[in-house]
Amino acid sequence: MKKKPTMQDVAAIAGVSTATVSNVINNTKNVSEGTKRKILEVIESLDYIPNNLAKSLKMRDTKLIGLLISDIANPFFPPVVRGIEDSLAENGYNLILCETNSDSNLERENLRVLLSRRIEGLMVSLAGSEESHFENIDTPLVFFNRVPVSDQYNKVQVKNFKAAYVGTTHLIGHDYKRVAILAGPQHLNVGRDRLFGYKEALLESGREVDSNYISIREFTVAEGYQGMKELMNQDPKPDAVFTSNNALTLGAFQFLKDAGYRIPQDIAFLGYDDTQWATIVDPPISVVRYPMYEMGQAIGAMIIGLVRSRGQEPSRTIAFEPELVVRKSCGC
Amino acid sequence: MKKKPTMQDVAAIAGVSTATVSNVINNTKNVSEGTKRKILEVIESLDYIPNNLAKSLKMRDTKLIGLLISDIANPFFPPVVRGIEDSLAENGYNLILCETNSDSNLERENLRVLLSRRIEGLMVSLAGSEESHFENIDTPLVFFNRVPVSDQYNKVQVKNFKAAYVGTTHLIGHDYKRVAILAGPQHLNVGRDRLFGYKEALLESGREVDSNYISIREFTVAEGYQGMKELMNQDPKPDAVFTSNNALTLGAFQFLKDAGYRIPQDIAFLGYDDTQWATIVDPPISVVRYPMYEMGQAIGAMIIGLVRSRGQEPSRTIAFEPELVVRKSCGC
DNA sequence: CGCTTCGTGTTAATCGTTTAAATCGATTGT
DNA sequence: ACAATCGATTTAAACGATTAACACGAAGCG
Secondary structure (H helix, E strand, C coil): CCCCCCHHHHHHHHCCCHHHHHHHHHCCCCCCHHHHHHHHHHHHHHCCCCCHHHHHHHHCCCCEEEEEECCCCCCCHHHHHHHHHHHHHHCCCEEEEEECCCCHHHHHHHHHHHHHCCCCEEEECCCCCCCHHHCCCCCCEEEECCCCCCCCCEEEEECHHHHHHHHHHHHHHCCCCCEEEEECCCCCHHHHHHHHHHHHHHHHCCCCCCHHHEEECCCCHHHHHHHHHHHCCCCCCCCEEEECCHHHHHHHHHHHHHCCCCCCCCCEEEEECCCHHHHCCCCCCEEEECCHHHHHHHHHHHHHHHHHCCCCCCCCEEEECCEEECCCCCCC | CCCCCCHHHHHHHHCCCHHHHHHHHHCCCCCCHHHHHHHHHHHHHHCCCCCHHHHHHHHCCCCEEEEEECCCCCCCHHHHHHHHHHHHHHCCCEEEEEECCCCHHHHHHHHHHHHHCCCCEEEECCCCCCCHHHCCCCCCEEEECCCCCCCCCEEEEECHHHHHHHHHHHHHHCCCCCEEEEECCCCCHHHHHHHHHHHHHHHHCCCCCCHHHEEECCCCHHHHHHHHHHHCCCCCCCCEEEECCHHHHHHHHHHHHHCCCCCCCCCEEEEECCCHHHHCCCCCCEEEECCHHHHHHHHHHHHHHHHHCCCCCCCCEEEECCEEECCCCCCC
């Protein structure tokens, strides 16, 4: 692990100054063919690779963007991150990934580290309802997925309200009488908005909102399983259910299978977020879904735009439309 | 987006030298209570965050580790990356993520960028069979998943041969007569080794290797679908199949469902890599699986170890054992 | 009293780049 | 013939931290 060669070394061997070396590397000034060739030879022979730390320090840019999410193993994130990465790579930026495990304290710590690394922009899916640590940072910021309410921020969202509204309306439209929902934590925008959408759909079609058919749960598979079980303990049982998150969908479906319920005869089922498995299970699951890869691209493009415009632009919000994919698990 | 305060600023306002400021920040020398408090106050009031670029430049370390994979959206990676991240975070390192899209040229380019960022270590799942660009880099290096053959490198692998061997043996043991395999690209170690394991299992139990029951495919869902279709066109049809990768598993299962085959009556099915959906489909799929999160942790721990020991240690290989999870899709 | 020791702080060089300003021949125009 | 111009290159000052070496007054000691 010997010391890496520097621009000094290259310059000395080539018999020129570092300024000239810098100029051939960056094509920033005319350098005569002769010396240029000589320098390139030396670079090659030394395996010289410029030190970007020094460059960044001097230039005050790092081409580094931070990503702060709860858990990459949550199936929602991978396609989104892929889109982000593609978008950043296209523009010569690199991604530095931090996971918060949905812990706001970890989030705050990671934020400090990222800022000390002088990231040029940051993309965040909030860990929890705490968001004060983002208040006065002067680095371009884009929230996505779990976003703060304040509209002083840039956001890339999905239309959570609409997703639940459309899903629930579809179930009502197919004449299910007792439509239940597995809802998420109410301190998260994604939890709240989806529940509102569900309620609104019921009210608009003249139904009553019956709290017995609302189960508020953490976004985990185990909670989905348990929540579904409790919903099926109601009397009368619900005849349709909307599960408002991918983990809840998985858990709920699991329970219904285990307990021997027939879908959609005993209960109609509408899930959240698509996966290739959704078409394979029996019956294929209807879902409300979003174009995750495209969302990722949009997030990446937005942060790049902000970096380029030095954060001068007013805050924007992009909201993606939900798509209802009807398969066999509910009326069609 | 005003200029960020520097240590100079802090020092000037607090009426001390930068040396002293540095010393209170890093707890590296005795500083009297009074001045320490004063300095901390100034830091607080300025929202001063140290510039890690400068620190890294001077200290010659970045606490940055690179990760080079083909595609985070491949379901194999997320749990592994989670394990890696946890392991790195525990030791104060950050992760910089690059995707190669299985393109060796992109891989080489990304490698250069990462090296110029002076990452302290690099973890790689190879893009293809080209690996020469890793030959002379003097940065600690760990390969995983898709690894080079040479044992001059550090690797965290799975026992690919054994996985296929155990799986195939299980199928043979349950008296299936015509065991087929959906195998992967033969220029990748993971493709080759799994096919070898399959063949070896057949030979050892006195069976013949029949190339009609071997379909060599790219690792994609579409190829799995197509490959399974062709296998079922053989006469006589195979009565069992081992799909040697998660995407192939998905595609093959999809085809069998679509075509109306009954599992395991018409054909026994053994998949690769576990997912929560595997227990939900009908019938629940038997699989050969690995502890992905733990593998990630091991990868992270290994690279940290190498960084700490300055790469003095001899090359090591850790190989994880496959686990056979028997569900309803094949003899049990 | 003179000498060492100790606790606090400061000075200034350094890490590896970039770049404005300066330098230096050679060429050009009149 | 002489100033002006031009192209190629060098000089040297940043960027924002760390840290060895040093400075200085107070305290300890025989």
